[in-house]
Amino acid sequence: xxxxxxxxxAGPARPVRLNPLTLLAAAGSTAVITTAAGSxxxxxxxxxxxxxxxxxxxxxxxxxAAAAAILVPLGLSLLMLHGLFFPEGTTVLAAxxxxxxxxxxxxxxxxxILQLGxxxxxxxxxxxxxxxxxxxxxxxxxxxxxxxxxxLASTLTLLPAISARERRIRQAQESRGxxxxxxxxxxxxxxxxxxxxxxxxxVEDAGxxxxxxxxxxxxxxxxxxxxxxxxxxxxxxxxxxxxxxAAAAALVLRLVQAGASA
Amino acid sequence: MxxxxxxxxxxxxxxxxxxxxxxxxxxxxxxxxxxxLVLNQPADITGGPGSASALIALSGFLAGAVxxxxxxxxxxxxxxxxxxxxxxxxxxxxxxxxxxxxxxxYLDAIGTVLIxxxxxxxxxxxxxxxSSIVWSFFNPTVLPFAAGAALIGCLAGLAARYGxxxxxxxxxxxxxxxxxxxxxxxAPVAAFVFGGTSGVATGAIVSAFRAMGDxxxxxxxxxxxxxxxxxxxxxFTIVAILVYALPRRARQQFPFLxxxxxxAGKAPAGTTEAxxxxxxxxx
Numbered sequence: 297x298x299x300x301x302x303x304x305x306a307g308p309a310r311p312v313r314l315n316p317l318t319l320l321a322a323a324g325s326t327a328v329i330t331t332a333a334g335s336x337x338x339x340x341x342x343x344x345x346x347x348x349x350x351x352x353x354x355x356x357x358x359x360x361a362a363a364a365a366i367l368v369p370l371g372l373s374l375l376m377l378h379g380l381f382f383p384e385g386t387t388v389l390a391a392x393x394x395x396x397x398x399x400x401x402x403x404x405x406x407x408x409i410l411q412l413g414x415x416x417x418x419x420x421x422x423x424x425x426x427x428x429x430x431x432x433x434x435x436x437x438x439x440x441x442x443x444x445x446x447x448l449a450s451t452l453t454l455l456p457a458i459s460a461r462e463r464r465i466r467q468a469q470e471s472r473g474x475x476x477x478x479x480x481x482x483x484x485x486x487x488x489x490x491x492x493x494x495x496x497x498x499v500e501d502a503g504x505x506x507x508x509x510x511x512x513x514x515x516x517x518x519x520x521x522x523x524x525x526x527x528x529x530x531x532x533x534x535x536x537x538x539x540x541x542a543a544a545a546a547l548v549l550r551l552v553q554a555g556a557s558a
Numbered sequence: 559m560x561x562x563x564x565x566x567x568x569x570x571x572x573x574x575x576x577x578x579x580x581x582x583x584x585x586x587x588x589x590x591x592x593x594x595l596v597l598n599q600p601a602d603i604t605g606g607p608g609s610a611s612a613l614i615a616l617s618g619f620l621a622g623a624v625x626x627x628x629x630x631x632x633x634x635x636x637x638x639x640x641x642x643x644x645x646x647x648x649x650x651x652x653x654x655x656x657x658x659x660x661x662x663x664y665l666d667a668i669g670t671v672l673i674x675x676x677x678x679x680x681x682x683x684x685x686x687x688x689s690s691i692v693w694s695f696f697n698p699t700v701l702p703f704a705a706g707a708a709l710i711g712c713l714a715g716l717a718a719r720y721g722x723x724x725x726x727x728x729x730x731x732x733x734x735x736x737x738x739x740x741x742x743x744x745a746p747v748a749a750f751v752f753g754g755t756s757g758v759a760t761g762a763i764v765s766a767f768r769a770m771g772d773x774x775x776x777x778x779x780x781x782x783x784x785x786x787x788x789x790x791x792x793x794f795t796i797v798a799i800l801v802y803a804l805p806r807r808a809r810q811q812f813p814f815l816x817x818x819x820x821x822a823g824k825a826p827a828g829t830t831e832a833x834x835x836x837x838x839x840x841x
């Protein structure tokens with residue numbers, strides 16, 4: 297919970313700054329095509345490429361930590377579920393009572409894990425490498441509501457701040473004599489003692505912020521001027537179009553195939 | 559809505575109609591995707607990954623969620639808008655913590671339900687969908703659940719609107735019912751996109767049903783019917799505690815609370831209705 301993509305904005309400047317929408321298109325179409333293709337060699341290739349890219353971008357450790365936090369419980373759950381219980385499986389490797397380890401079940405779990413791993417890594421490499429201010433500026437320039445950009449940017453910057461405040465509140469309560477024991481009731485009481493002040497102060501802050509934003513014309517309609525230049529080029533625009541088309545083509549192809557086989 | 563202009567001619571009418579259309583389209587996309595997935599019970603569910611149904615579930619639910627956001631977000635007043643990031647952080651911080659532990663719950667909707675109770679069903683739905691989209695920056699696996707999260711926000715808002723938060727014992731009941739609906743809608747996503755659940759504890763429950771010979775969708779739906787109602791009952795109770803603990807000054811920022819008398823207690827100044835029943839819980 298400590299890793300946050302927002303920190304990548306403060307990282308060392310890369311020599312070539314790509315438009316964040318190009319990165320988004322690349323990550324999104326990779327995810328769609330991998331899901332549509334559903335072949336394990338492609339999934340493995342995508343996993344390898346994502347790891348390579350994140351290593352090149354210097355974010356490998358954080359990407360790996362975030363991916364492991366997602367994929368390890370998911371993988372364990374899938375292995376347990378399909379590895380032990382797969383009624384459709386026929387080739388039984390071992391059986392204990394109702395639990396049967398089947399080749400089909402293990403294969404299914406393995407393929408799903410690889411495929412989800414590829415999608416998760418591709419998207420995480422994007423979110424840990426993109427420069428958030430650039431993304432917000434690019435979204436606003438494309439006519440995406442300033443409000444959506446506000447929610448996105450505000451959430452990603454609030455996360456570390458709120459975690460820090462939560463720690464302060466816990467310290468304050470502990471200095472007032474809060475002792476958390478293993479008892480469930482005591483834990484619930486501790487949760488309440490920390491959650492209530494946290495939420496109260498957050499709502500209070502939000503009220504102040506809303507007045508400030510309103511005074512600066514948040515709800516006004518009309519064009520806005522952005523002082524942030526987001527790099528873009530004809531090559532990148534073409535690449536984006538090609539990537540989106542490729543993803544759409546993969547989607548349609550897969551659906552047509554499914555329709556033909558059904 | 560938040561600052562009506564007194565001098566310029568209003569452009570509200572066509573814009574409002576367009577938003578209403580987007581809202582309906584979004585709801586239709588979500589409903590149609592669910593009906594298709596359940597009616598067709600795609601045979602390729604265990605026939606290997608890359609199944610077409612995963613793609614249909616993903617694109618249908620996501621498109622619906624995005625349409626809902628586009629319809630609702632421009633209409634929210636600033637006081638609600640600034641609360642959305644706070645709600646998202648609460649969802650993420652609490653959900654991330656519980657998601658990987660050995661409890662078959664998620665508790666990842668506290669922020670969404672809080673907004674829904676303070677600002678109404680539309681705001682709740684937008685918060686739920688936005689929460690999934692923003693959270694996917696850290697955890698792409700929550701992205702497909704955007705439609706389910708929107709539904710939870712919408713139902714929580716409706717529960718608040720019709721006074722289920724006025725009595726303390728009704729809040730968990732409303733949460734229980736919301737959980738049943740949300741669980742049934744989210745189960746196809748877990749089944750078709752992930753082929754299982756993302757937590758070890760929920761996975762164990764699904765395994766038990768699979769051991770009895772259920773299909774994957776049936777097993778995951780049953781697991782959702784065990785986990786979700788309890789989970790949402792807990793979440794609604796926590797939110798009720800939090801909302802009643804808010805000082806009156808903070809509550810007064812939210813016209814929804816006043817207009818529909820969401821909370822028990824004295825009727826706010828300006829309304830002529832009789833005071834709400836029983837114990838005033840104001841602090």
